[in-house]
Amino acid sequence: MGQMQEFTKGIWKENPIFRIMLGMCPTLALSTAVDNAIGMGVAFTVVLLGSNVVIALIRNIVPRQVRIPCYIVVIAAFVTCVDLIMHAYQPKLYEALGIFVPLIVVNCIVLGRAEAFASRNPVLASALDALGMGAGFTLAMFVVSFIRQFLGTGTVVLFGHVIVPRAFFQPATIMILPPGAFVTLALLMALMNKISER
Amino acid sequence: MRDAVRLVGVLLAICVVASGLLAVVNAFTNERIEQSLGEEANKLRTEALVGAGKEVKFGEPKKVGSLTCYEGAVDGKPVGTAFTVTAPRGYAGPIEIVVGVDPVGERITGVRIINQNETPGLGARIVQVNPGEDEPWFLRQFKGLAPDRVFIKPKGDVDAITAATVSSNAVTEAVRQGFEEFLKAKKAQRGSQ
Numbered sequence: 001m002g003q004m005q006e007f008t009k010g011i012w013k014e015n016p017i018f019r020i021m022l023g024m025c026p027t028l029a030l031s032t033a034v035d036n037a038i039g040m041g042v043a044f045t046v047v048l049l050g051s052n053v054v055i056a057l058i059r060n061i062v063p064r065q066v067r068i069p070c071y072i073v074v075i076a077a078f079v080t081c082v083d084l085i086m087h088a089y090q091p092k093l094y095e096a097l098g099i100f101v102p103l104i105v106v107n108c109i110v111l112g113r114a115e116a117f118a119s120r121n122p123v124l125a126s127a128l129d130a131l132g133m134g135a136g137f138t139l140a141m142f143v144v145s146f147i148r149q150f151l152g153t154g155t156v157v158l159f160g161h162v163i164v165p166r167a168f169f170q171p172a173t174i175m176i177l178p179p180g181a182f183v184t185l186a187l188l189m190a191l192m193n194k195i196s197e198r
Numbered sequence: 199m200r201d202a203v204r205l206v207g208v209l210l211a212i213c214v215v216a217s218g219l220l221a222v223v224n225a226f227t228n229e230r231i232e233q234s235l236g237e238e239a240n241k242l243r244t245e246a247l248v249g250a251g252k253e254v255k256f257g258e259p260k261k262v263g264s265l266t267c268y269e270g271a272v273d274g275k276p277v278g279t280a281f282t283v284t285a286p287r288g289y290a291g292p293i294e295i296v297v298g299v300d301p302v303g304e305r306i307t308g309v310r311i312i313n314q315n316e317t318p319g320l321g322a323r324i325v326q327v328n329p330g331e332d333e334p335w336f337l338r339q340f341k342g343l344a345p346d347r348v349f350i351k352p353k354g355d356v357d358a359i360t361a362a363t364v365s366s367n368a369v370t371e372a373v374r375q376g377f378e379e380f381l382k383a384k385k386a387q388r389g390s391q
Contacts, residue, residue, distance in 0.1 A: 062212075065205055069209055070209055073212050073216050080223070081219065087234075088226075176319060177318065
């Protein structure tokens with residue numbers, strides 16, 4: 001089994017959102033605009049990479065009984081770093097993501113990867129796993145938010161650049177409201193199941 | 199016993215390293231965050247007073263009644279006072295608003311929203327900017343109004359946003375009440391001097 005597989009599995013076969021189905025809350029809440037989705041994806045990937053690497057490094061010295069508090073401290077430290085850095089250098093994005101940046105601490109994917117993967121695998125594999133999971137998460141967020149922003153506002157704007165011009169149809173506001181998130185996510189998941197079945 | 203020491207020791211060590219890291223990152227970003235918060239607030243105050251793209255110098259904040267007021271000046275000439283009010287009942291939580299008032303204290307020079315969580319596509323249109331324009335059309339309506347005209351039509355001069363009556367009302371009420379409080383407090387201050 002090549003190391004590369006640790007990376008690619010996160011994108012399709014074990015996609016954190018569509019396959020493992022963790023981290024639904026930020027996915028549903030933040031996929032209203034492509035900018036937010038990518039911002040969240042990057043913040044998430046940085047935290048996951050940091051925590052996975054550190055946890056893989058300390059996996060042999062952390063006693064089993066206190067592993068969860070140890071992981072939480074490591075994850076919380078990385079989240080707070082990302083939170084501070086984002087606040088300092090990307091205030092607009094920071095405001096848009098709001099409470100969901102600090103909430104990465106309790107994101108099930110991060111703790112899930114720490115417990116299920118990084119605590120049992122060497123550093124390189126854990127780093128690749130984190131990058132793959134991060135890419136899978138970001139990609140899934142991007143697709144959901146792209147569909148929602150397009151149908152909900154009639155146009156897709158990425159960091160101030162219009163990448164899909166205003167469409168001819170009347171935008172359906174419900175798509176950027178919470179119900180639109182559930183509908184989009186469910187349809188995408190159904191599509192993915194259909195493809196994987198073959 | 200030796201086990202317990204080890205458990206506590208490892209956890210303690212991790213916590214110490216983590217807090218050390220955070221202290222460093224905090225020291226690095228602290229100034230930047232303060233600065234960007236200040237810049238953002240100043241930008242909104244500037245827009246509320248004279249519109250975007252101009253340099254306004256703000257003095258130290260002064261208390262007028264319960265309001266914290268910033269007096270702005272362009273090239274040494276006063277252009278008015280900006281203060282923040284909060285609409286307690288937006289559709290989805292409080293809305294924070296900056297109101298600019300001219301130096302005589304008679305009319306509104308502009309209104310800006312600092313913070314809002316209104317429904318996207320409906321209430322959030324209080325900050326919607328139409329293509330080709332440089333300020334939200336809903337907020338532009340407040341410009342030049344005296345307090346007795348800050349009501350939703352037909353009582354006043356403000357057009358409510360279709361399907362967002364609660365948000366429109368919340369902003370309008372908060373702006374008027376803030377303005378009235380400002381005038382009352384100013385009057386009281388003058389009276390006491």
